[in-house]
Amino acid sequence: MHKEFTIIAILTTALLGSCTKQQSSNEVKVVPVGFYAQGGTKVNIDAPSGVMEWEGDDIICLWACKDDGSEALSAVEFTNVRTTEHPNMSYFTATLPQKMDEEKYDYNCWTPKPLSHSKEYVMYQLPEIQKGTNYPVILYGRGQAGPLSAIEEDAIHFTMTSLLHYIRFSLKEGSELLGEPVKKIKFTMREAIAGTLNFQMEGGELESLAGESNTMVITDCPKDYALAAIVPPSVAYSQGDYMVVKIYGEEKFAELKPFHLKNRDFKAGHITSVSLKNGDIKDFYSLSFSLKENLLGENLQKITLTLSDKSLWPGTNSSTLSWSPEPEADNFSISFEEKSEYDLLNGKEVMVNYESENALVSETLVLNISATQKKTEIGLRCPYLMYEDFTMADIGFNINGNLNATGHEASTLEGSSYGLSGWTACQAAIVQGEDGNKSLAIRHQNETYWLQGTYRGRVDSAPLASIKSGKSVKVKVTFNYTGYSNGSTTPMLSYGYGEQQGALVGYYQGGSAAIQGGELIEHIEGDKVSAPKDGSASSINESAEFEIASCTALTRLGWDCYGSKGKNSTTQEWVFIDNIKVQIVK
Numbered sequence: 001m002h003k004e005f006t007i008i009a010i011l012t013t014a015l016l017g018s019c020t021k022q023q024s025s026n027e028v029k030v031v032p033v034g035f036y037a038q039g040g041t042k043v044n045i046d047a048p049s050g051v052m053e054w055e056g057d058d059i060i061c062l063w064a065c066k067d068d069g070s071e072a073l074s075a076v077e078f079t080n081v082r083t084t085e086h087p088n089m090s091y092f093t094a095t096l097p098q099k100m101d102e103e104k105y106d107y108n109c110w111t112p113k114p115l116s117h118s119k120e121y122v123m124y125q126l127p128e129i130q131k132g133t134n135y136p137v138i139l140y141g142r143g144q145a146g147p148l149s150a151i152e153e154d155a156i157h158f159t160m161t162s163l164l165h166y167i168r169f170s171l172k173e174g175s176e177l178l179g180e181p182v183k184k185i186k187f188t189m190r191e192a193i194a195g196t197l198n199f200q201m202e203g204g205e206l207e208s209l210a211g212e213s214n215t216m217v218i219t220d221c222p223k224d225y226a227l228a229a230i231v232p233p234s235v236a237y238s239q240g241d242y243m244v245v246k247i248y249g250e251e252k253f254a255e256l257k258p259f260h261l262k263n264r265d266f267k268a269g270h271i272t273s274v275s276l277k278n279g280d281i282k283d284f285y286s287l288s289f290s291l292k293e294n295l296l297g298e299n300l301q302k303i304t305l306t307l308s309d310k311s312l313w314p315g316t317n318s319s320t321l322s323w324s325p326e327p328e329a330d331n332f333s334i335s336f337e338e339k340s341e342y343d344l345l346n347g348k349e350v351m352v353n354y355e356s357e358n359a360l361v362s363e364t365l366v367l368n369i370s371a372t373q374k375k376t377e378i379g380l381r382c383p384y385l386m387y388e389d390f391t392m393a394d395i396g397f398n399i400n401g402n403l404n405a406t407g408h409e410a411s412t413l414e415g416s417s418y419g420l421s422g423w424t425a426c427q428a429a430i431v432q433g434e435d436g437n438k439s440l441a442i443r444h445q446n447e448t449y450w451l452q453g454t455y456r457g458r459v460d461s462a463p464l465a466s467i468k469s470g471k472s473v474k475v476k477v478t479f480n481y482t483g484y485s486n487g488s489t490t491p492m493l494s495y496g497y498g499e500q501q502g503a504l505v506g507y508y509q510g511g512s513a514a515i516q517g518g519e520l521i522e523h524i525e526g527d528k529v530s531a532p533k534d535g536s537a538s539s540i541n542e543s544a545e546f547e548i549a550s551c552t553a554l555t556r557l558g559w560d561c562y563g564s565k566g567k568n569s570t571t572q573e574w575v576f577i578d579n580i581k582v583q584i585v586k
């Protein structure tokens with residue numbers, strides 16, 4: 001009985017497994033199909049008729065409708081798997097979930113993939129700023145045939161035609177005219193030549209044009225020719241219609257003699273050659289920005305230049321310009337055709353943001369435009385992750401910490417009203433030396449009779465908010481210090497860091513151990529370092545440095561002042577802090 005049951009169980013399992021496999025096979029069907037397409041996405045610039053050629057990564061989106069109007073295929077992407085001996089003929093394939101029914105279909109082919117589509121329309125964007133080496137294409141094809149076949153010899157052939165016209169600019173002539181390579185071309189026509197295009201799904205007729213522009217800019221011009229793709233006009237141009245062309249080099253530009261357009265219709269799929277000569281050459285006025293020094297500690301990814309008054313940079317529609325300072329792009333220039341635009345920037349304040357992988361720091365500068373030169377060069381200096389020399393701090397920042405202070409203090413002061421936003425202090429002050437130098441003074445109160453009473457002044461910086469949220473980096477901290485004592489006790493400096501926020505009171509302990517409070521620095525890197533007893537705010541020459549292995553946007557730097565036990569005396573000791581610098585360590 002046991003053996004018989006076992007055999008039955010195995011057979012049942014095998015049958016169930018076989019059935020499941022068969023059902024799965026019935027549910028998932030893949031049918032490879034293909035078709036030939038004549039056309040292409042690469043324009044042969046030497047062929048005035050606009051000959052196109054296919055490239056390896058081209059795709060065609062295919063729609064197929066039955067006689068009853070229902071869609072059998074909608075925007076199915078077919079990829080170019082093989083180009084024939086003729087560059088404008090390729091074989092495209094895709095995999096369908098099931099075999100197509102044996103009946104006639106109306107096919108519509110579009111490339112590239114539309115931005116959006118419906119049963120009646122497809123939409124494309126033809127930009128008004130194009131690259132001379134990467135011009136847009138829009139091709140359409142249609143046909144009526146039976147189902148697509150998996151056998152290549154039986155494949156349907158579609159002919160696809162361009163719906164755009166191409167203008168070919170001869171850059172050699174332009175370079176000879178300017179005396180330098182052409183970097184940019186700008187041209188204007190009466191009719192709209194760019195915008196959002198809505199085509200009829202069947203037939204490829206242009207249904208509507210939105211957000212239109214009659215001006216186009218070509219950038220990244222190659223050496224010999226640049227192509228621009230435009231929307232063909234609705235009717236041929238007439239007497240009095242012109243194309244106005246400007247060409248731009250690095251230091252010069254030229255407005256060419258207008259091109260007469262009478263009777264020109266700029267048919268789709270054709271090329272019009274434009275000669276870049278016979279122009280009035282002028283010099284640019286320009287601002288050139290270059291990165292002279294990077295004190296942040298890691299490579300920059302982007303620099304942005306924003307006009308503080310939110311006015312627009314001339315020739316743009318933005319108050320902000322951006323630039324990636326890579327080795328091959330170590331400077332950034334903005335050019336002006338008119339001197340009035342150039343002069344208008346003089347005296348304007350610019351906010352400069354420097355962005356790296358882990359941080360974002362900023363500075364402001366005022367543009368000082370040359371009155372006699374056509375080019376003004378501005379050197380940029382990326383600041384430290386943090387730098388503080390207290391030059392802009394107010395000497396009103398004082399909480400029982402200046403050089404006349406006595407007694408002890410357990411309250412704190414926040415620095416927002418004194419040019420030290422986010423800083424907090426206890427028994428500390430901004431002081432000014434005889435030479436005008438400002439520094440941070442931190443005071444210790446020593447009260448010794450039988451037992452020592454010690455009251456340590458403390459200062460904590462604002463959080464290092466220039467570090468990006470979620471980032472953690474290694475940093476190096478350097479600063480200068482000195483000390484002063486009105487008695488025989490040596491001032492001692494402790495320093496380090498922590499992530500405690502808010503106002504922090506320095507550690508204190510009265511003559512009785514029961515009287516104590518405040519806090520020491522969370523992570524002490526330098527503990528009770530002896531400082532001079534005869535220093536001053538005018539002579540801060542000692543230096544110290546330390547590293548923080550994992551620094552975040554919440555990290556704060558901290559300093560406090562201590563003095564050793566005196567004998568039956570009350571004394572005050574100070575340490576002076578200045579020139580704090582924080583850099584990322586890579």
